[in-house]
Amino acid sequence: MIEIHNIHKSFNGVKVLDGISGVFETGKTNLLLGASGTGKSVLLKCIVGLVKPDIGSVTFDGTYFTNNKLGIKQEIRRKIGMLFQSSALFDSMTVEKNIEFPLKMLGDMEKDERIDRVNTVLKRVGLEGANKKMPSELSGGMKKRVGIARAIAPHCTYLFCDEPNSGLDPLTALKIDELIKEITEEYGITTIIVTHDMNSVIEIGDKIFFLYKGKKLWEGTRDAILDTDVKELNEFIFSNRLMRDAKKIEDEEEETESNR
Amino acid sequence: MLQHFGKYLLFMSSLLFRGESPRILFNRTMDEAILIGINSIFIVAIVSTFIGAVTSVQISYNLDNAFIPRSTIGFMVREMTLLELAPTITSIVLAGKVGSSIAGGLGTMQITEQVDALEVMGINSTSYLVLPKVIAAILVFPMLVILAMFLSIGGGFIAGVLSGEITQQEYISGIRSDFIPYNILFALIKSVVFAFLVSSISSFKGYYTSGGALEVGKASTGAVTNSVIAILIADFVLANLLL
Ligand SMILES: Nc1ncnc2c1ncn2[C@@H]1O[C@H](COP(=O)(O)OP(=O)(O)OP(=O)(O)O)[C@@H](O)[C@H]1O
Numbered sequence A: 001m002i003e004i005h006n007i008h009k010s011f012n013g014v015k016v017l018d019g020i021s022g023v024f025e026t027g028k029t030n031l032l033l034g035a036s037g038t039g040k041s042v043l044l045k046c047i048v049g050l051v052k053p054d055i056g057s058v059t060f061d062g063t064y065f066t067n068n069k070l071g072i073k074q075e076i077r078r079k080i081g082m083l084f085q086s087s088a089l090f091d092s093m094t095v096e097k098n099i100e101f102p103l104k105m106l107g108d109m110e111k112d113e114r115i116d117r118v119n120t121v122l123k124r125v126g127l128e129g130a131n132k133k134m135p136s137e138l139s140g141g142m143k144k145r146v147g148i149a150r151a152i153a154p155h156c157t158y159l160f161c162d163e164p165n166s167g168l169d170p171l172t173a174l175k176i177d178e179l180i181k182e183i184t185e186e187y188g189i190t191t192i193i194v195t196h197d198m199n200s201v202i203e204i205g206d207k208i209f210f211l212y213k214g215k216k217l218w219e220g221t222r223d224a225i226l227d228t229d230v231k232e233l234n235e236f237i238f239s240n241r242l243m244r245d246a247k248k249i250e251d252e253e254e255e256t257e258s259n260r
Numbered sequence B: 001m002l003q004h005f006g007k008y009l010l011f012m013s014s015l016l017f018r019g020e021s022p023r024i025l026f027n028r029t030m031d032e033a034i035l036i037g038i039n040s041i042f043i044v045a046i047v048s049t050f051i052g053a054v055t056s057v058q059i060s061y062n063l064d065n066a067f068i069p070r071s072t073i074g075f076m077v078r079e080m081t082l083l084e085l086a087p088t089i090t091s092i093v094l095a096g097k098v099g100s101s102i103a104g105g106l107g108t109m110q111i112t113e114q115v116d117a118l119e120v121m122g123i124n125s126t127s128y129l130v131l132p133k134v135i136a137a138i139l140v141f142p143m144l145v146i147l148a149m150f151l152s153i154g155g156g157f158i159a160g161v162l163s164g165e166i167t168q169q170e171y172i173s174g175i176r177s178d179f180i181p182y183n184i185l186f187a188l189i190k191s192v193v194f195a196f197l198v199s200s201i202s203s204f205k206g207y208y209t210s211g212g213a214l215e216v217g218k219a220s221t222g223a224v225t226n227s228v229i230a231i232l233i234a235d236f237v238l239a240n241l242l243l
């Protein structure tokens, strides 16, 4: 369980995060939803400590993180798997070396065990055989998937994904979403996913936090999200025609049911 | 300026805490050393050979007094090479070659979030990325300087003999006269200090890059300029302290 409390962050006097609190539960896929530029990535970086919040605190399973000693922070970080929005693959290493890297640095696996693990996760993201490619030879979507593979290769306790399926075709996006949900439930991971994809919300959103201009306007489950009366969230969701149609059908069903 | 220096000192002290295991440090250092060596051996060889050659030609041009033995050419090429040309010029060349590549590499890693990725894994990015570079430079610079010494004196020999200004025997007796072994030690001390300055200043510049490709370019140029200035100041200080 990750708890954040009253996180504020400004860059050069411009407020990006304005007092965000929340609880991200273990074994659940928690979604940070919001329009481009609302501070989702910054919030994620505040949680893992890459950006220092101006005010506010983060605790990982009861252990205070923000401003704690570097040693304690590093201990917690060794349990974190993270996918960056830009993938952040090490461009001097092959795909295989990239994924093997956290296993080599943090674990005590033997070489062939590590390569086995690399091949397993590569298969799960649909990139088997790409071991010897360099990051510069990959497409954007492939980089993303290698980034996910690297994040999940060590069995992490906390998983953070910044837009795991942006730049992927709908089918691959769905597969990646399902993969993240699967391992979250299988290993009891606390997962936070940044997204603006409504498909992900419907497919895997156990808990959704809607950010708007640096504030959390709404939180709830995917079942509740279609019935919200928060104006900004409604605009966000129903900018999509399919979502409007879905809502219409749902409302009609409700009507016929109450008429009966 | 003072603020930058303070930040630089903090940066250097962060290299020493919470590093990785000695085995990883060793492997990383070897990788970096090979990179530095291979990337710069060619330019160092060219520059030092020509500088030796030019020095020998110019000395012989200025040395038209019949009372001064021709072997003085060899002697002077050796002295200038050991004391100044090999350690300082080589390090300035390396500041351009190694410094810009260190700063460019680290800057790129910073702006593409690769440094963040290391940090999130719980790895101390400075000790993992920077410390091996500094140690590698300290190991490799002196080797390149020794190479430069041989090539520069050799270059002087070839130029002097080919141009007919001096015979082989005269040159060799020149480079063997009044030899002070301490000068070699002095040159090596200088090269170690320069290695530290170039690698640490360039790493500092690269590591604190933020923004985009434009800033990476600026970091590279800044690394070279600052390294060269630091080398020249250190050269002056060391000459006063150690000679
Ligand atoms: N290092 C920084 N320095 C200055 N401003 C920053 C920095 N990082 C982020 N910002 C600003 O913070 C705001 C939020 O950025 P953030 O990357 O969190 O958006 P986001 O919600 O992730 O958007 P997207 O969906 O497009 O990724 C932006 O206006 C951005 O300009």
Ligand SMILES: [Mg+2]
Pocket (backbone or CB within 6 Å): A040, A041, A042, A085, A162
């Ligand atoms: Mg973002």
